[in-house]
Amino acid sequence: MSRNKRAIPQPTTFVAREARTPRLPPEPILQPVATRPPTLSDVTETLIQRHKVRESCEAEQLFRRGKYQECAQKCREILRGEASEAIEARAHFYLSTLVVGSRSAIERAFHARKAVEAWEVVIERTGASRFPVEEARRQLGIVRRHCEETVAFAGDEAELAPEGGGVEGLSS
Numbered sequence: 781m782s783r784n785k786r787a788i789p790q791p792t793t794f795v796a797r798e799a800r801t802p803r804l805p806p807e808p809i810l811q812p813v814a815t816r817p818p819t820l821s822d823v824t825e826t827l828i829q830r831h832k833v834r835e836s837c838e839a840e841q842l843f844r845r846g847k848y849q850e851c852a853q854k855c856r857e858i859l860r861g862e863a864s865e866a867i868e869a870r871a872h873f874y875l876s877t878l879v880v881g882s883r884s885a886i887e888r889a890f891h892a893r894k895a896v897e898a899w900e901v902v903i904e905r906t907g908a909s910r911f912p913v914e915e916a917r918r919q920l921g922i923v924r925r926h927c928e929e930t931v932a933f934a935g936d937e938a939e940l941a942p943e944g945g946g947v948e949g950l951s952s
Contacts, residue, residue: 830862831862831863831864831867831909832858832861832862832863832864832867833867835854835857835863835867836858836863836867836870836871838854839851839854839855839858839870839871839874840870842854843874843880848879848880851874851880852874852880854871855871855872855874855875855880856871856875858871859871859872864907864909864911865899865901865902865907865909865911866898866899866902866909866911866916867909868894868898869894869895869898869899869902869919869923870895872891872892872894872895872898873891873892873895873919873923875888875891876888876889876891876895876923876926876927876930877926885930885933888930888934889927889931889933889934892923892926892927892931893927893931895927896920896923896924896927899919899920899923900920902916903917903920
């Protein structure tokens with residue numbers, strides 16, 4: 781017998797590779813959206829779009845930068861769609877200010893009242909918004925003071941309008 785190990789056949793059982801791992805057709809990496817369960821990212825993106833979160837952030841940034849016309853357009857866009865109450869409240873608040881909203885105090889008073897109503901819904905937790913209650917109460921206090929001032933000014937404007945020929949008559 782030779783000492784050469786190559787010459788001596790080793791008792792092994794040879795198993796074909798296919799027999800060890802059965803070949804299955806490859807599964808698609810991404811399933812169609814309709815069949816796969818939604819991920820947290822999908823749900824988050826849907827809620828952000830539905831409640832106009834990005835538009836609200838843009839409106840706030842435009843207001844801070846002093847771009848009031850663009851802020852007004854963004855707020856009107858928010859109010860055209862379905863948004864959470866907290867976001868609607870902010871949009872109404874911006875539109876109730878003199879720099880962003882209409883020149884008409886009556887229209888600004890309308891938006892101020894709508895902002896108060898929306899913040900009350902947020903605080904009572906009867907709507908879709910889950911905005912922090914303490915922050916909502918703080919915002920409501922600010923908006924209420926602003927609303928009272930705007931409504932009082934709108935009342936003065938409404939009284940002067942028949943005498944002076946309207947808002948245009950007052951500005952000339």
